[in-house]
Amino acid sequence: MTRTQAAARGVTKTTIHGVAVAIGGAGVLLRGRSAAGKSRLAEELAEAARVRGWFGRLVADDRVQIVTRGDRLILSPHRDIAGRIERRGQGIFEVDYEAAVVLRLVVDLVDRDRALDHPARMPAPEDQVAWIDGVATPRLALAIGEPGAVQAVLERIDQIGA
Numbered sequence: 001m002t003r004t005q006a007a008a009r010g011v012t013k014t015t016i017h018g019v020a021v022a023i024g025g026a027g028v029l030l031r032g033r034s035a036a037g038k039s040r041l042a043e044e045l046a047e048a049a050r051v052r053g054w055f056g057r058l059v060a061d062d063r064v065q066i067v068t069r070g071d072r073l074i075l076s077p078h079r080d081i082a083g084r085i086e087r088r089g090q091g092i093f094e095v096d097y098e099a100a101v102v103l104r105l106v107v108d109l110v111d112r113d114r115a116l117d118h119p120a121r122m123p124a125p126e127d128q129v130a131w132i133d134g135v136a137t138p139r140l141a142l143a144i145g146e147p148g149a150v151q152a153v154l155e156r157i158d159q160i161g162a
Contacts, residue, residue, distance in 0.1 A: 012068040012133055020059035020075040020101065023049045026157050027075045027101030029064060029137075032109030036144045039085055041109070041153075048150045057098045061085040066103070068133040073103035104160060105138050106130035107153055112143035 019030040019038040023045055030038040039061050049056025060077035061084060067074045076099060077083070083097045108130070123141065130139040140156045142149050 014066045014068075014133060015063050015078060016066060017062065018064045019061050020064045020077075020103075021045050022055060022057050022059055022098045022101040023154070023157055024054040024056075025102075026104035026160075027059065027073075028105045028107060028153065028157070029066075029075060029103055030107050030109065032144065033111075035088065036109040038109060039087065041107075041149060043085070044150050045153055048154060052154070058085055058095055059098045059101050066132060068135060071135055073132055073135050073137065074100050075103050076100040103132070103137055105140065105153070105156060106132070108139065108141045109144050110141055112145075 016031075018032075019042045021028050021030070021042040028042075028045065030041055032038055042058055042061070046056035046058060059075050060082070062081060063078035065076045065078055067076070077097060082099075083094055084092050085095050086092050127141065128139055130137050138156065138160050140153065142152060146152070
């Protein structure tokens with residue numbers, strides 16, 4: 001099926017730079033610049049989920065495939081790097097991974113010190129939504145290296161009922 005045929009059926013496929021993790025029943029997409037700590041946060045989230053008795057597992061590191069089916073976004077790893085994660089300064093490691101998960105939350109890791117690229121203290125409603133392929137998804141913006149980032153993400157997952 002070509003991209004045009006897939007689009008006509010309400011299915012599109014995109015690959016983006018990011019990290020995806022499955023937390024409970026929620027797919028979480030971590031976006032941010034290189035060296036923002038996306039992979040580390042994903043591993044910390046998966047571990048914190050397991051400590052809570054939830055499911056927690058990496059889906060994709062570095063390249064995340066997003067398949068849009070109607071109003072659902074499905075995250076999966078790029079086939080060339082599935083089951084691998086880069087730990088900065090240590091190398092590439094084989095890890096257990098989940099083959100696919102439905103996106104429920106986008107977390108943008110942004111620089112705290114750049115005037116136009118920092119999380120709002122009191123985000124406006126439009127800042128709490130990410131649009132991907134025409135689908136609205138809850139969004140959380142956190143400063144890179146934010147203390148309590150794991151807790152903030154888990155609380156947001158609780159809020160959205162994922």
